[in-house]
Amino acid sequence: MSKKPVLLSGIKPTGDLHIGNYFGAMRQQVELFKSGKYQCFIMVADYHALNTMQNAEEMHRRTKELVMAYIAIGLDPKDVVLFKQSDVPEHTELAWIFDTITTMPYLMRAHAYKDAVAKNKEINVGTFNYPMLMAADILIYDTSIVPVGADQKQHIEIARDTAQKFNHIFKNDLFTLPKPYIMPDVATVPGIDGKKMSKSYGNVIPLFSSREELTKRVMSIVTDSSGERPENVYKIHKLVRSEQELDSIYSEHKGKYKELKDILADDLNNYLEPMRGRYNKIESEHEIINDILKSGAEKARAVTKEKIRLVKQAIGVL
Ligand code: TYM
Numbered sequence: 001m002s003k004k005p006v007l008l009s010g011i012k013p014t015g016d017l018h019i020g021n022y023f024g025a026m027r028q029q030v031e032l033f034k035s036g037k038y039q040c041f042i043m044v045a046d047y048h049a050l051n052t053m054q055n056a057e058e059m060h061r062r063t064k065e066l067v068m069a070y071i072a073i074g075l076d077p078k079d080v081v082l083f084k085q086s087d088v089p090e091h092t093e094l095a096w097i098f099d100t101i102t103t104m105p106y107l108m109r110a111h112a113y114k115d116a117v118a119k120n121k122e123i124n125v126g127t128f129n130y131p132m133l134m135a136a137d138i139l140i141y142d143t144s145i146v147p148v149g150a151d152q153k154q155h156i157e158i159a160r161d162t163a164q165k166f167n168h169i170f171k172n173d174l175f176t177l178p179k180p181y182i183m184p185d186v187a188t189v190p191g192i193d194g195k196k197m198s199k200s201y202g203n204v205i206p207l208f209s210s211r212e213e214l215t216k217r218v219m220s221i222v223t224d225s226s227g228e229r230p231e232n233v234y235k236i237h238k239l240v241r242s243e244q245e246l247d248s249i250y251s252e253h254k255g256k257y258k259e260l261k262d263i264l265a266d267d268l269n270n271y272l273e274p275m276r277g278r279y280n281k282i283e284s285e286h287e288i289i290n291d292i293l294k295s296g297a298e299k300a301r302a303v304t305k306e307k308i309r310l311v312k313q314a315i316g317v318l
Contacts, residue, residue: 018204020197024149083296090304094136150187
């Protein structure tokens, strides 16, 4: 087994991937894989997705799309263990063990739970327990870094707390304390309405949309004429151009929002086009996806089976 520190991240196969997922997390992940400094795991978080997506056809389709997307943005399955959460049952087994050492008031402080309560939603038990399954996802691999967007920060803090709590109760140092890896500039990519870009807010720019769809979304970015420049357009533009370049473009086209949006649509399209091309090509060869996931699950389980054995020894059931 390699001695390199472990990097792990996950993503739910729900909804179309958007540029918030890409610039906020996936792009950094691929750069880190390529650096060769880490032993890398990427997980399709299908059991997490089940909390909100309860449709077998959609689960199959979106799982495949997610793997294709990672390959299109540059993931090489030789460098990364790419697997599905449901193929590695030790994650859910460990989540149960964590449930037993975690209190309800502690989980009630989680942002996702509090948001759902604030919206008067009926919360399923899976959503309430979400942070425990995510802690298990991370801790079972002795993960050091977790590259994600800012919205996942609290989940990683919960994973750290849980590792410390387990180590303390069972008097060992079985779990490594993970750290989030969040790029400050893109920690929260805004959507077309200026709020955080999110599948659940319907304010996204999809990562693999056609040129026409992309233009349509860019044209519907909400602008207001009170400021110096249209901030919502500028903030998205900053993802693909330097601030220096943007400053001259925005002063040259001051007050001309339609022109600025046209330039943004062109720039985004130029940036995304090569990835879209690769994505569409993989789409016609999707048999390889099952092989990638199968081999990923085997490699992941080689780690998790051993770790769960140690955990079982520590808690006294083995
Ligand atoms: P998910 O599927 O909601 O999002 C995947 C990744 O995209 C990032 N992201 C953003 N980053 C910046 N700006 C945005 N507007 C934006 N929208 C999404 C997210 O921060 C995330 O990095 N709980 C996780 C999945 C997960 C996981 C894990 C992650 C399950 N187990 C273990 C890391 C480690 C989630 O729901 O991500």
